[in-house]
């Protein structure tokens with residue numbers, strides 16, 4: 198049996214003049230949960246839709262569960278579940294009728310009530326889809342994605358717009374699927390979600406993979422044990438701050454300075470001296486451990502948090 | 510049964526139609542309302558008795574009594590001046606001036622004058638044993654009134670618009686909302702999907718037919734001269750044909766606005782040209798071949814033929830062939846152009 202759930206080499210996708218995917222390689226093992234991260238327009242949805250057999254790549258080789266969409270589409274559709282970034286399900290049907298409809302397409306579906314229960318929509322089973330809230334609709338989309346009991350599940354921003362509680366409930370759903378050996382590929386703009394759910398992350402920007410690895414590896418790759426966040430009026434220049442011993446990188450975000458540092462006890466006193474040196478007054482000072490957001494910011498110059506706000 | 514995809518898709522379609530007040534209105538209420546409005550507006554009045562005036566004077570009383578034996582005459586006794594005024598205004602059809610020789614005055618430009626003369630003559634002629642009075646029985650035959658003409662045409666019109674809209678609009682909405690894409694990502698068989706649409710349309714077309722025929726029969730006494738089975742067959746063929754038109758027209762559209770425009774463009778000309786409200790004979794001759802080729806024209810012809818003249822399917826071979834040909838064109842076009850994403 199093929200150990201790779203997904204094997205992609207040299208994936209290109211053009212829309213007219215626009216190059217949406219510019220040579221992407223992916224290999225995802227069975228049972229893995231992999232997160233695709235990247236700013237808006239990076240090519241996450243396009244990548245997923247090619248893997249789902251909904252778009253045809255301009256060039257590149259795609260094998261899903263050891264098969265190709267061109268020759269084995271029927272068999273693959275039985276084994277793959279998915280939720281698109283946005284789908285408007287039929288407003289006039291009830292939740293249960295919707296799940297029942299989708300279940301009927303699969304050879305060995307989950308019991309309808311179980312699919313509904315997994316996303317905690319039992320109370321809404323008899324409600325019309327048109328009366329659901331945005332978050333409830335998204336959970337229904339996930340129920341529909343997993344009702345075919347797939348081996349491989351694609352979720353495109355499954356938690357965008359959900360309240361923290363529903364988001365956590367959805368994390369449990371994904372964790373449960375992982376425990377059953379299901380391979381999950383998801384996109385997200387939420388760093389903590391990527392960190393909690395994903396075994397491995399792939400960061401895409403402008404149609405290329407710019408980083409990949411486990412969340413821990415990525416954070417370690419920053420070479421920084423701590424991040425200093427500070428606001429000062431006036432602030433010392435970036436150039437001077439990057440001269441400070443043990444400072445790995447300096448970045449600005451929302452008028453705040455973010456300094457990734459190797460050893461806090463060496464860097465912090467020197468940074469404060471720099472602020473004094475320019476006659477600056479501190480408005481904010483804090484330190485924290487680096488997160489994926491810092492990885493993202495370091496790689497793209499943008500923060501995942503910005504992307505999240507744009508997406509919401 | 511419940512896990513059969515075709516059953517589930519069909520249930521989805523039926524639920525959607527049934528739960529949509531708009532669909533129910535246009536399918537069931539609208540044709541009834543139109544036929545009530547038009548059927549009443551064009552109902553012809555029954556002719557009343559013919560009014561004649563007798564100029565007062567000697568012999569007027571006797572004359573009036575003799576004329577009273579004719580029930581279709583209404584006799585007024587007026588002064589000479591008033592009688593002539595009413596004649597010139599058309600309020601009476603004839604003025605009788607009694608005297609040694611009875612004089613009848615009529616306005617030669619009005620047809621009632623002639624009826625009045627015949628009625629007066631027959632009332633005044635001496636009854637004779639060998640000449641029995643002819644008796645007329647009033648007949649206003651169902652099947653030949655305007656409302657009889659209207660009902661099958663309205664059914665055709667309603668079948669056309671409900672078929673086009675209920676096939677096409679959901680597809681447009683499903684495409685715009687990415688639901689077609691989502692369904693395309695499941696193992697659903699494409700054929701099941703289209704079959705469910707077509708079957709649901711067929712069910713609703715038959716309901717529409719039964720409901721409308723029952724209404725026409727109860728409210729207007731519109732007869733069904735031909736066979737219900739043949740009629741139902743034609744209804745299904747019409748629904749299939751126009752469902753195909755809807756499918757074809759919607760094969761690429763993904764927004765409501767363009768859908769409205771396109772569907773109106775494809776259906777509106779037929780509303781006025783295809784003999785829904787008035788017979789084709791009133792249209793200029795050069796346009797006839799073109800109009801005969803539009804799909805609603807043969808549908809209306811077949812529905813009228815069966816309902817009013819009892820035509821069999823074999824006599825309707827030509828219109829049915831035209832409908833069938835259009836169906837093939839529409840479905841082939843839809844299959845060729847239909848986009849799931």
Ligand SMILES: Nc1ncnc2c1ncn2[C@@H]1O[C@H](COP(=O)(O)OP(=O)(O)OP(=O)(O)O)[C@@H](O)[C@H]1O
Nearest residue numbers: 212215217235236237238239240241242243244282
């Ligand atoms: N059908 C299309 N036609 C033309 N351009 C497209 C099409 N689909 C996507 N694109 C373009 O391809 C690029 C990648 O889009 P994609 O939807 O994959 O981004 P994404 O990473 O999913 O972004 P987001 O986080 O906003 O969902 C974008 O520049 C987008 O405008």
Ligand SMILES: [Mg+2]
Nearest residue numbers: 241242243282
């Ligand atoms: Mg996207």
